[in-house]
Amino acid sequence: xxxxxxxxxxxxxxxxxxxxxxxxxxxxxxxxxxxxxxxxxxxxxxxxxxxxxxxxxxxxxxxxxxxxxxxxxxxxxxxxxxxxxxxxxxxxxxxxxxxxxxxxxxxxxxxxxxxxxxxxxxxxxxxxxxxxxxxxxxxxxxxxxxxxxxxxxxxxxxxxxxxxxxxxxxxxxxxxxxxxxxxxxxxxxxxxxxxxxxxx
Amino acid sequence: xxxxxxxxxxxxxxxxxxxxxxxxxxxxxxxxxxxxxxxxxxxxxxxxxxxxxxxxxxxxxxxxxxxxxxxxxxxxxxxxxxxxxxxxxxxxxxxxxxxxxxxxxxxxxxxxxxxxxxxxxxxxxxxxxxxxxxxxxxxxxxxxxxxxxxxxxxxxxxxxxxxxxxxxxxxxxxxxxxxxxxxxxxxxxxxxxxxxxxxx
DNA sequence: GTCTATATCGGGATAGAC
DNA sequence: GTCTATCCCGATATAGAC
Numbered sequence: 001x002x003x004x005x006x007x008x009x010x011x012x013x014x015x016x017x018x019x020x021x022x023x024x025x026x027x028x029x030x031x032x033x034x035x036x037x038x039x040x041x042x043x044x045x046x047x048x049x050x051x052x053x054x055x056x057x058x059x060x061x062x063x064x065x066x067x068x069x070x071x072x073x074x075x076x077x078x079x080x081x082x083x084x085x086x087x088x089x090x091x092x093x094x095x096x097x098x099x100x101x102x103x104x105x106x107x108x109x110x111x112x113x114x115x116x117x118x119x120x121x122x123x124x125x126x127x128x129x130x131x132x133x134x135x136x137x138x139x140x141x142x143x144x145x146x147x148x149x150x151x152x153x154x155x156x157x158x159x160x161x162x163x164x165x166x167x168x169x170x171x172x173x174x175x176x177x178x179x180x181x182x183x184x185x186x187x188x189x190x191x192x193x194x195x196x197x198x199x200x
Numbered sequence: 201x202x203x204x205x206x207x208x209x210x211x212x213x214x215x216x217x218x219x220x221x222x223x224x225x226x227x228x229x230x231x232x233x234x235x236x237x238x239x240x241x242x243x244x245x246x247x248x249x250x251x252x253x254x255x256x257x258x259x260x261x262x263x264x265x266x267x268x269x270x271x272x273x274x275x276x277x278x279x280x281x282x283x284x285x286x287x288x289x290x291x292x293x294x295x296x297x298x299x300x301x302x303x304x305x306x307x308x309x310x311x312x313x314x315x316x317x318x319x320x321x322x323x324x325x326x327x328x329x330x331x332x333x334x335x336x337x338x339x340x341x342x343x344x345x346x347x348x349x350x351x352x353x354x355x356x357x358x359x360x361x362x363x364x365x366x367x368x369x370x371x372x373x374x375x376x377x378x379x380x381x382x383x384x385x386x387x388x389x390x391x392x393x394x395x396x397x398x399x400x
Numbered sequence: 401g402t403c404t405a406t407a408t409c410g411g412g413a414t415a416g417a418c
Numbered sequence: 419g420t421c422t423a424t425c426c427c428g429a430t431a432t433a434g435a436c
Binding site: 227229231239240243247248249 | 424428430431432433
Binding site for chain 1: 298311358359398
């Protein structure tokens with residue numbers, strides 16, 4: 001097994017374990033096992049656990065955010081943007097359901113590291129806010145503060161994933177299929193909820 | 201220092217550290233330091249870290265939930281209920297801002313333990329759902345699934361606290377006062393957002 | 401009930417052979 | 419580049435004196 005493939009295998013294994021167990025809960029041994037290699041090899045490729053963790057973060061997590069920006073800056077009806085963003089975002093999360101809890105955990109453990117990564121991603125939330133302000137001026141939506149709008153949107157999309165382990169038990173007697181269905185419904189319902197809330 | 205006071209001091213110290221650092225990030229030493237006692241004494245009162253942790257959980261966290269139930273089962277206007285619950289809940293969270301991240305972390309680490317605690321608290325969400333259904337029948341609100349309504353409400357209240365460390369940086373250049381103000385606004389704005397979204 | 405000292409263990413990291 | 423063996427440290431937990 002040559003260099004490139006091993007590194008990739010490690011990163012994939014590390015991502016899987018980190019997301020499932022959190023940074024603290026993850027052991028190098030567990031990653032090595034999953035990657036079917038030796039523990040020492042991890043240190044050969046990535047000097048220590050911190051560096052490995054940061055690499056995983058850069059490599060995978062921040063592919064999420066640019067999508068919001070792109071959609072909001074595009075030239076379509078504002079309510080349609082909301083429908084697209086919500087659906088897009090929930091779909092993406094469905095494929096990576098453990099990321100929200102992981103990110104929340106991480107941002108409370110080490111906010112600076114995460115923030116730094118975020119800056120690197122070059123996202124411009126201010127531009128998104130501008131598009132919202134324009135809609136207010138055009139009288140298409142109520143006079144909502146862009147920051148509140150933004151946080152409300154994220155809350156409604158992300159929270160059900162972050163709290164899934166408990167919510168699935170509380171609301172659906174731990175029925176996985178039922179919760180999947182619930183999430184599926186939210187792909188459209190959430191957008192309509194938001195639109196109702198803000199339309200003028 | 202006799203028995204009772206030491207135990208109490210330990211529980212308070214443990215709560216503070218657990219909430220700030222999470223379960224994994226907390227060391228017995230840190231708790232001992234905060235309680236101004238010796239490490240060994242922790243094991244004398246609570247056999248091990250797990251038992252101490254569980255005790256803290258039982259003792260403090262689940263005082264939160266019954267408040268939602270009480271308000272929703274009371275006999276006032278439904279929209280007014282929403283205003284009260286939102287304000288009440290966000291206020292409560294303002295006084296315990298680390299709890300959401302802590303709970304999310306914990307529910308992803310060990311959902312069964314948390315769920316068990318929740319059952320012990322005896323909360324009856326189904327009763328809350330009943331009140332929502334009645335409002336739909338009375339045509340006061342749109343035909344929203346109670347579960348979606350419930351999760352939307354929780355999302356909008358809790359998420360800004362769970363993600364505060366990052367959001368404060370991203371939205372307010374890490375200005376604590378500004379974020380406090382933002383939260384303060386949400387005590388009323390969030391309820392109106394929800395009411396707009398669901399009113400018939 | 402509270403302390404000091406210590407046993408024990410798990411996990412990150414390194415040395416060194418191949 | 420990959421392995422085995424080992425070091426080392428931090429953290430839980432216990433023993434035992436007072």
